Amino acid sequence: MADERPATTRLVAGLPATVPFVAPEAMERQRGRPFQLRLGANESTFGPSPRAVEAMRAAASEMRWYADPENYDLRAALAQHHQVSLEQIVVGSGIDDLLGLAVRAYLEPGATAVTSLGAYPTFNYHVAGYGGVLERVPYRDDANDLTALAEAARRTSARLVYLANPDNPTGSYASATALHAFRESLPDDCLLILDEAYIEFAPAEAAPPVGADDPRLLRMRTFSKAYGMAGARIGYALGTAEMMGAFEKIRLHFGVNLAAQAGALASLADADYLRGMVASVAEGRDEYTALGRELGIPTLPSATNFICFDLGDAARARSLMAALTERDVFVRMPGAPPLDRCVRVTVGMPAERAAFADALRAALAAING
Numbered sequence: 001m002a003d004e005r006p007a008t009t010r011l012v013a014g015l016p017a018t019v020p021f022v023a024p025e026a027m028e029r030q031r032g033r034p035f036q037l038r039l040g041a042n043e044s045t046f047g048p049s050p051r052a053v054e055a056m057r058a059a060a061s062e063m064r065w066y067a068d069p070e071n072y073d074l075r076a077a078l079a080q081h082h083q084v085s086l087e088q089i090v091v092g093s094g095i096d097d098l099l100g101l102a103v104r105a106y107l108e109p110g111a112t113a114v115t116s117l118g119a120y121p122t123f124n125y126h127v128a129g130y131g132g133v134l135e136r137v138p139y140r141d142d143a144n145d146l147t148a149l150a151e152a153a154r155r156t157s158a159r160l161v162y163l164a165n166p167d168n169p170t171g172s173y174a175s176a177t178a179l180h181a182f183r184e185s186l187p188d189d190c191l192l193i194l195d196e197a198y199i200e201f202a203p204a205e206a207a208p209p210v211g212a213d214d215p216r217l218l219r220m221r222t223f224s225k226a227y228g229m230a231g232a233r234i235g236y237a238l239g240t241a242e243m244m245g246a247f248e249k250i251r252l253h254f255g256v257n258l259a260a261q262a263g264a265l266a267s268l269a270d271a272d273y274l275r276g277m278v279a280s281v282a283e284g285r286d287e288y289t290a291l292g293r294e295l296g297i298p299t300l301p302s303a304t305n306f307i308c309f310d311l312g313d314a315a316r317a318r319s320l321m322a323a324l325t326e327r328d329v330f331v332r333m334p335g336a337p338p339l340d341r342c343v344r345v346t347v348g349m350p351a352e353r354a355a356f357a358d359a360l361r362a363a364l365a366a367i368n369g
């Protein structure tokens with residue numbers, strides 16, 4: 001028989017065999033040893049609100065039913081929370097899922113999307129997967145270079161611009177005023193995707209008022225970070241009703257599970273828990289900054305639940321990563337220059353912060369010889 005078999009599309013055949021992230025579980029399998037401190041993915045190690053845990057536990061016994069594909073109760077609560085209408089919200093399996101929908105809905109194959117070089121990679125993964133072209137703009141002064149991003153968008157007639165605010169991996173943020181000016185400097189037919197995964201940790205001035213009425217702005221939020229529900233996979237997009245209508249045509253309607261919906265709803269109602277956790281993370285950022293100062297490693301200012309320790313150059317950052325991994329600490333390094341001189345560490349609970357401080361001291365002593 002001739003060697004004939006079903007072929008993937010040319011687009012898929014041409015994609016590199018990469019994933020956005022190698023997960024700590026895969027690293028543990030490779031190492032043959034578990035991590036003792038998991039501070040590499042900016043999850044909230046504080047976990048979900050106890051009320052959310054209770055709601056998810058109760059949902060477990062209802063799992064024989066499909067969940068509400070309209071995510072109605074959660075969208076109603078979010079609409080109330082943000083003072084927008086139900087039609088301006090789509091719930092998905094995290095921002096990662098929603099980024100895919102945005103790319104699929106708004107980026108023709110061959111059209112250009114603009115992002116910062118070394119920014120959150122899942123956006124890039126979707127752009128490649130849907131046949132788009134990426135234009136990457138280097139960070140400047142350890143922050144997104146809004147002027148250069150806008151210039152790149154105009155030069156390439158980009159249809160999408162991706163911006164995380166606050167940003168991962170730098171931890172920096174642009175003010176609502178700067179974001180407004182940025183939006184105005186983009187072509188009118190270019191959609192700005194504002195990824196607000198870390199917005200709950202940031203000062204109020206980082207968040208433009210939520211009106212969801214600008215057809216050139218799509219915002220994304222998640223229950224993975226401040227709400228401590230990364231494993232539940234749930235987040236939402238805020239945009240115009242027309243934009244969300246486009247998402248409705250292509251989203252996976254039963255993709256968000258029942259426990260995630262129940263947990264998110266309960267989390268949203270527990271503002272006290274959120275406030276307490278955000279305050280503890282702010283203390284933790286200060287502790288990491290002080291630790292860096294003590295050890296002669298500067299830290300980048302951060303409006304998120306992680307801190308970048310600046311090792312000065314990529315080789316030294318890689319050595320520190322290896323020394324921390326050796327001590328069973330999972331952290332990550334930004335992938336592209338100039339930020340690959342840093343090691344990025346999640347701000348965990350007080351005991352984890354103390355354990356990390358010990359590990360960092362030991363790892364640093366090891367690489368300094």
Ligand SMILES: Cc1ncc(COP(=O)(O)O)c(C=O)c1O
Pocket residue numbers: 041042093094095096097120164167168195197221222223224230233234235
């Ligand atoms: C900037 C940014 N966006 C999105 C995500 C993922 O969000 P979700 O868990 O909602 O898919 C992350 C997670 O690290 C992130 O750093």
